[in-house]
Amino acid sequence: MSFITRGFGGRSRERDDRLPPGQTLVHDFPVLSAGPTPEVDTAEWEFTIRTESGSQSWNWDEFMALDIDEVSTDIHCVTHWSKLGTSWRGVSLDTLFEHVETEYDYVMAHSYGGYTTNVPLDELLDGKAWVAFEFDGEPLDPEHGGPARLLVPHLYFWKSAKWVRGLEMMPSDEPGFWEQNGYHIHGDPWKEERYW
Amino acid sequence: MTHLDGNSLAGPLSEFFAFDVTVAVAKCEGCGSIAELARAMVYSSDAGSVVRCDSCGQVLMTLVESEDRAWIRFTGMGAIEVARTPTAG
Numbered sequence: 626m627s628f629i630t631r632g633f634g635g636r637s638r639e640r641d642d643r644l645p646p647g648q649t650l651v652h653d654f655p656v657l658s659a660g661p662t663p664e665v666d667t668a669e670w671e672f673t674i675r676t677e678s679g680s681q682s683w684n685w686d687e688f689m690a691l692d693i694d695e696v697s698t699d700i701h702c703v704t705h706w707s708k709l710g711t712s713w714r715g716v717s718l719d720t721l722f723e724h725v726e727t728e729y730d731y732v733m734a735h736s737y738g739g740y741t742t743n744v745p746l747d748e749l750l751d752g753k754a755w756v757a758f759e760f761d762g763e764p765l766d767p768e769h770g771g772p773a774r775l776l777v778p779h780l781y782f783w784k785s786a787k788w789v790r791g792l793e794m795m796p797s798d799e800p801g802f803w804e805q806n807g808y809h810i811h812g813d814p815w816k817e818e819r820y821w
Numbered sequence: 822m823t824h825l826d827g828n829s830l831a832g833p834l835s836e837f838f839a840f841d842v843t844v845a846v847a848k849c850e851g852c853g854s855i856a857e858l859a860r861a862m863v864y865s866s867d868a869g870s871v872v873r874c875d876s877c878g879q880v881l882m883t884l885v886e887s888e889d890r891a892w893i894r895f896t897g898m899g900a901i902e903v904a905r906t907p908t909a910g
């Protein structure tokens with residue numbers, strides 16, 4: 626795993642080394658939203674991975690029957706806030722991709738409400754990403770992307786698409802919604818890949 | 822056909838970009854409705870602003886601002902109509 630949970634003792638140093646450059650620690654969870662909040666009932670929710678040869682879908686009950694991970698991780702928003710040691714439950718993308726065959730190396734995540742974001746496939750595998758449906762022991766509320774959102778904590782948080790409904794495999798890297806509109810195509814907080 | 826470089830846009834575009842956005846009119850490429858931008862729905866957040874058609878909800882334009890730069894994109898609208906002050910002649 627690329628992240629490590631450390632104790633909360635001894636944090637009196639001037640700068641926490643878990644904070645990427647240009648970030649400030651917050652303790653609440655700011656909401657970023659650029660459209661109406663989609664209200665998706667878990668009875669209608671479906672998650673689909675689409676490849677060059679077909680697609681694989683899970684409904685809510687099927688999804689809950691998959692292996693579920695407990696995830697503790699830091700998150701970093703492009704608007705300069707970071708939150709350390711957040712806790713989530715979700716299904717690893719490694720688990721989902723066990724059911725998927727593809728030659729393509731790039732992914733477009735699609736959300737209810739129409740938003741998209743792009744991530745290379747190798748940055749979603751090997752314990753680096755989840756489809757998360759619980760935050761801090763509670764079901765993820767719609768404001769924070771519930772019923773389920775992508776969680777890709779090593780990239781800026783706009784890549785952790787709220788209200789995620791599926792992944793589309795692509796042969797080349799194409800920019801998603803915010804990436805077409807000024808944000809960086811990759812979004813590594815340690816390199817400050819915020820904008821073009 | 823010969824062409825000029827973009828510097829030649831300075832005159833006409835300075836007039837255009839001084840337009841009063843609230844009375845500018847745009848056509849939504851989603852549903853075709855032609856409406857004043859003042860009627861559009863603006864969803865703002867720290868990440869940026871998304872302007873949507875009030876008839877069909879399609880994204881008309883986006884605005885992203887960083888500390889030292891801003892990006893504007895006319896995603897889903899056709900031509901923009903702006904008012905001009907009539908000149909003599």
Ligand SMILES: [Zn+2]
Pocket residue numbers: 849850851852853854874875876877878879
């Ligand atoms: Zn429209």
